[in-house]
Amino acid sequence: MNILRQYTITDLQEEVRALVSRGLVNRQQRIYELSRHFSDRQWHNVEQLLTENNFLLRDRVIELAGKEAWISD
Numbered sequence: 001m002n003i004l005r006q007y008t009i010t011d012l013q014e015e016v017r018a019l020v021s022r023g024l025v026n027r028q029q030r031i032y033e034l035s036r037h038f039s040d041r042q043w044h045n046v047e048q049l050l051t052e053n054n055f056l057l058r059d060r061v062i063e064l065a066g067k068e069a070w071i072s073d
Contacts, residue, residue, distance in 0.1 A: 006045060009053045016065045023041040025061055 007015070019025040019037060031050065037041045050057070055064055 007049055009049060012046060012049060013066055014062060015063060020061065020065055027062040027065065029032065029061050030057065031055060031059050031061055031064055034061065 015042075016025070016034065020027055024037065025034065027049070034046070038046055047057070
């Protein structure tokens with residue numbers, strides 16, 4: 001039995017930051033590009049979460065990722 005992970009908006013933002021830091025997603029890409037990194041069932045839940053938190057699939061990933069912490073310049 002597959003367990004479907006339930007994301008909170010904070011969990012999703014952390015996941016997106018991790019994808020950006022690994023270079024798998026560019027901050028300037030549209031949020032809908034993230035669908036490649038989730039199963040179809042997970043993506044359906046992610047879409048609902050985004051809608052509940054007033055994000056559009058056409059928004060940029062950086063808007064979802066939010067602030068990035070820099071250890072040193």
